[in-house]
Amino acid sequence: VRKLVQESKKKGKKGNKAKVQQEMKKKGKSRAGGIVRKSRVIDVECWTLDEVLSTYAKDQVIDFMDVDIESQELNTMSSFSFSNHTIGLITIEVDHISMDQLRDIMESGGFAQNPTFR
Secondary structure (H helix, E strand, O other): OHHHHHHHHHHOOOHHHHHHHHHHHHOOEEEEOOEEEEOOOOOOOOOOHHHHHHHHOOOOEEEEEEEOOOOOHHHHHHOOOHHHOEEEEEEEOOOOOOHHHHHHHHHHOOOOOOOOOO
16 A cells, blocks of 8 residues: 555556555555555444534524534534524634525524624
8 A cells, every 4th residue: 555655656646545445444454644444344333413503502592603514504503403502603714615695594594694704
């Protein structure tokens, strides 16, 4: 695997990247931070934002909520039940959703955009 990584860097070809990843997958390894490490799959329980708030903030007024969920804004906010929670202000870090999409979702939940920082 290391040899393939070095070849890929020397040749500067993108085609070797897939070859390296395939070889690493075969050997149960992943590349993180330039270091080849053994990896394993673990099961992790995931909750929706509604489930988290219903469990830990049930019947509470949330003054401020910051949403920073690394490219999952559309999935999370489009399925969020705004009517089940009382939230004063929400800020959302936007990576992979258009401002128009986000504005539509938030306005449907009773929120208004004010202001936008880029």
